Amino acid sequence: MDKLNSYKLGPDQNGRFGIFGGRFVAETLMPLILDLEKSYQLAKKDDSFQSELAYLNKYYTGRPSPLYFAERLTNYLNTAKIYFKRDELNHTGSHKINNCLGQILLARRMGKTRIIAETGAGQHGVAVATVSARFGLPCVIYMGAKDIERQKPNVFRMKLLGAEVVPVRSGNATLKDAMNEALRDWVANVNDTFYIIGTVAGPHPYPEMVRDFQSIIGKETKEQILDQEGRLPDQLIACIGGGSNAMGLFYPFLDDTSVKITGIEAGGMGLQGEKHCASLTAGRPGVLHGNRTYLLQDDDGQIIEGHSISAGLDYPGIGPEHAWLKESGRVEYIAITDSEAVEAFKICTKTEGIIPALEPSHAIAHLINIAPNLSKNDLVVMNLCGRGDKDIFTIAEHLNMEI
Amino acid sequence: MTERIDNCFNKLKLINKKALITFLTAGDPNYDLSLELIKSLPEAGADIVEIGMPFSDPMADGPAIQASSLRAINSGHKMEKTFEMIESFRKNNSHTPIILMGYFNPIYNYGVRNFIEKIIDIQVDGVIVVDLPPEEDNELCDALESANVSFIRLVTPTTTPDRLNKILQKTSGFLYYVSIAGITGSKRPEINEVKTAVQVIKTKTKIPVSVGFGIRTKEDVKRVSIFSDGVIVGSVLVDIIKDNQREADIKNKIVKTVKEFASAV
């Protein structure tokens, strides 16, 4: 593919992917964001930074994660050959650690001595608390008061790891409010604090930086599938909250146009009302948390709180690069409901002996839906980006079972 | 119009006074009382009236203004109603500059061109959009400038000399110096540091410099107005709405506080 037609050129120097992205932040943060961008661009090209990250990915996280042929699920669905990219086997149980290691190395490089982060389900919070412990830095995690109630085991893990978990009661007391609160903390502690954003959203350079750190998922997948099958896959499927695990898998394949790419949003209780988190399939462009992207919002431009059974997909926005990939037509975005995800969760658990997180269960559900239309010769890779231990209470409640 | 703001500062200068700029959120706690409050401000001593456009996610604001935004939204307030309020205000007042303050999403959602047409029509004089730094000037600032509406810039303790020069290139009305690195209504400013910063800015520009964020007492107002051209108060007024149930109490206390501040600028 020639350079002009590449899908991998973004963002431009203003942090834009087409009209999306940008740096919509208060003046107080602007100098920090420019400084972060400069430091990241230098680190990106620095061999010692990259080799330390590679070392930690290998020996701390346990990468590369296997590309696993899900044979029983394939037979059960009687369909294309299904591969799982098993990022749920990472230390801390999800892909979030890939990004956190990259950002904390950068924080240390920039001489920052205090870490802050937002979390919804607590997976990102746990990963941040983990790397903060590993590097001996104090950390504060902002978490919606409602999410703290829903995700008690992760709250306890963060506390064990030495993090201070601050309940956020403003707004709707969930993930978007936790992100507002983390931004407010940052504005007030600009000199010593590094904000580790957990997904490919936020002001430039975060969407680019988080994508780069997560791209190890796609790079490994490409090598592994070539090694195991001798050719590229026909399809990639990943779930989307803010979009980091999906960007990580998709990015290295964007210019391989024979590969069909699909992102799966949380359809909650269906796209008719407001009980979903499908910003791309049911929202429209707006500006929040430092970037222009697709948002769930009302007629007056007020942000709407979404709903998903999976707290990790419960975000009313989406990374700006996904917004651009949607409009350019390169990636297709589809919503899956709560019930479909729970059904997929059960099928995966029983056929493969792998308890998936509710987030990638959405991607599995899409696979199940399209299975009848796939050719048996096709190769499909699904990003199994998190394990389901954290979700057993939610599942039990959904199924009216006692633990 | 930029002129209304310029005239305001020029007139005050002649009598050696500084501008008192008051912030209230449109629609807080409800449309009728909010309109009454805003109408009462000039007589109580406000020289410039700053009106907040409520937003669900005000990331640069502290608890007081967050709650104020939510009260307005929960009372059914909409962008159109903010415009109605301003139209109503202008029927009896054509001299007090009005500044709209808020976040970009509600404006973007309204449509930038529609927004500009509307605010020219109802005679808004300036706009502050917290999440539009100079890097995003082509979103709104450039168009406002051509329409002769001031885009009021924020300068903060983190603004470097380079950035200050960049900010000063395109600014009109007045410059808003944010006295703390933080959100509204949180920390209290170190007045001496603010003084130094404002003096540095004043060596580089003739445009008036007003100071806000964290200013809560008559004493603060007095001290800040010695070296600045204007003082902005917000959270302290908005807190009165939160702390009082009876509408009459809210109005009396806000008028009383504004009068007190006006005597100190």
Ligand SMILES: Cc1ncc(COP(=O)(O)O)c(C=O)c1O
């Ligand atoms: C396992 C898992 N998958 C997916 C997500 C959604 O985030 P993203 O879309 O950035 O990958 C989360 C977020 O908490 C998660 O924990």
